[in-house]
Amino acid sequence: MKYLFLICVNDATNRPVQGLDVGAATDAWFNEMNERKKRLVGERLRPREEATTVSVIDGKLTLSDGPFAETKDFIGGFDLIECKDLDEAIEIAAKHPVAQFGAIEIRPIWVWNA
Amino acid sequence: MTDSPAADSDKGDIERALTTVFREESGRIVGALTRLCGDLDLAEECAQDAFASALENWRAEGLPPRPGAWLMVVARNRAFDRLRRGTTERTKLEHFLMLSENSGPQPGGGEIDDDQLRLVFTCCHLALATEAQIALTLRTVLGLTTAEIAHALLTSEPTMAQRLVRAKAKIKHSLIPFEVPDHARFSGRLAAVLHVVYLLFNEGYGAAGGALYLRAELCGEAIRLARLLAGLVPDEPELSGLLALLLLQHARRTTRVDAQGALVPLANQDRSRWDHALIDEGAHLVETALRQGHAGPYQLQAAIAACHATAGSMADTDWREILGLYDVLLAMTPSPVIALNRTVALAEVDGPKVALARLDALEASGQLAGYHLLRPPCRNASPIGPWRAGGRILCARAAPGRHGRRARIFDTEIVRVDRRLRSVLALTQTQGD
Numbered sequence: 001m002k003y004l005f006l007i008c009v010n011d012a013t014n015r016p017v018q019g020l021d022v023g024a025a026t027d028a029w030f031n032e033m034n035e036r037k038k039r040l041v042g043e044r045l046r047p048r049e050e051a052t053t054v055s056v057i058d059g060k061l062t063l064s065d066g067p068f069a070e071t072k073d074f075i076g077g078f079d080l081i082e083c084k085d086l087d088e089a090i091e092i093a094a095k096h097p098v099a100q101f102g103a104i105e106i107r108p109i110w111v112w113n114a
Numbered sequence: 115m116t117d118s119p120a121a122d123s124d125k126g127d128i129e130r131a132l133t134t135v136f137r138e139e140s141g142r143i144v145g146a147l148t149r150l151c152g153d154l155d156l157a158e159e160c161a162q163d164a165f166a167s168a169l170e171n172w173r174a175e176g177l178p179p180r181p182g183a184w185l186m187v188v189a190r191n192r193a194f195d196r197l198r199r200g201t202t203e204r205t206k207l208e209h210f211l212m213l214s215e216n217s218g219p220q221p222g223g224g225e226i227d228d229d230q231l232r233l234v235f236t237c238c239h240l241a242l243a244t245e246a247q248i249a250l251t252l253r254t255v256l257g258l259t260t261a262e263i264a265h266a267l268l269t270s271e272p273t274m275a276q277r278l279v280r281a282k283a284k285i286k287h288s289l290i291p292f293e294v295p296d297h298a299r300f301s302g303r304l305a306a307v308l309h310v311v312y313l314l315f316n317e318g319y320g321a322a323g324g325a326l327y328l329r330a331e332l333c334g335e336a337i338r339l340a341r342l343l344a345g346l347v348p349d350e351p352e353l354s355g356l357l358a359l360l361l362l363q364h365a366r367r368t369t370r371v372d373a374q375g376a377l378v379p380l381a382n383q384d385r386s387r388w389d390h391a392l393i394d395e396g397a398h399l400v401e402t403a404l405r406q407g408h409a410g411p412y413q414l415q416a417a418i419a420a421c422h423a424t425a426g427s428m429a430d431t432d433w434r435e436i437l438g439l440y441d442v443l444l445a446m447t448p449s450p451v452i453a454l455n456r457t458v459a460l461a462e463v464d465g466p467k468v469a470l471a472r473l474d475a476l477e478a479s480g481q482l483a484g485y486h487l488l489r490p491p492c493r494n495a496s497p498i499g500p501w502r503a504g505g506r507i508l509c510a511r512a513a514p515g516r517h518g519r520r521a522r523i524f525d526t527e528i529v530r531v532d533r534r535l536r537s538v539l540a541l542t543q544t545q546g547d
Contacts, residue, residue: 001289084291085289085290086239086241086289086291087290087291087295106288108289110287111287
């Protein structure tokens, strides 16, 4: 089963967690999940200020500068995880360092013919 | 001529018998089929189909000798047909056939009991909203109809149907596992299951009699679920404690409310009308559980309830013991409701002045402040604050929506505190005059 992890952070509530080196902890998480062959792909994203949002309305291309959703929550990165079931996905998400100050949204990938 | 009424009453008997059998067997059937098909939604639909066939067949031919086994076989054949006909169910069909060969479901077999437990853990998975956990458990484990659940939980049938559909879709597409959690996660997940049982009971307990009969019936269903779990997971002291707590509360059900539907305070309840068989069972259960030496919140609440239920009168009540139990409970689960309840026992042991001083201290410490339902109406209202907060909770309970729902959980506690605080305050006022 595949799940997309959306690594969610929030302007208002983000605070550093004492004793947590986010960079090193994230590297350790990558290494563990790669070794366990759970992580298919994943990237950190550039800040949302650099987002370009595209829509085509009545055939007319519309671009806007900034993210799709104007909220204090934003997606800082993503990982595509392959694991046994939701319980294992929860276990993997709980180990992600961002879970300690942000949140990991687990989205099951749409399975056709299921 | 004379046939017709007799036939009608037979029909009624068959329907009642079927409803009873279905409630008893639903968890076994849905559990076993979910394991075989790997699909809870399909399993539940097939169980429903079996129920519908039974209604038709049993009316014509009477009750079969083993109704549960009859339902299981029909449901299983139905699942096989559905999988065979489906164009996209190839792997599920292979899985079904493989498992059927290895271990055919046999009512009463050990594996079936495990299936029921798997089903409970799936329905009470924390990735589902609490409302969804309760609804799914009532539907699949306890075999209530969507209409019955909607009525009992004060919502419309379409809303409830939608809630069930969504929950089952989440289980299916997120792949919430159909398994008993491993040792490391077991106690945490069991706690979630116990919470569902507790909420289910309180949903019913908050309701008065009469028109709300079905809601009160939820108490019976919660007890049935707790008994079922106690059979599946023996030697879990908190589970025994919870079952004991429910039995001890349920034993007082006929005296809690007067003919007008108003709540009757403990002091005015006719103790001779309490169900003493349930009290004995509950008291014995909690005593045995506590002897295992792993006290938990449910056991302690049950022990407190046992002190009340086994006392001959208010005066005969062992308030010192109750106070001691509250101390342990409060240390374990700091909660404003428990702290408030404790002051009632404190008033009985050390007198109302001490209890009121404790209430003041509680408020001054700000422990009650973070709890929106107990927030005093104004800053200088102490010690009336918590007392009025009790009244506010009663108001919230009467109001529909989220607050009412949440408040009901604390209903019984608060009513008791409210009544006791009224009398304590009345006493202090007369003493002060």
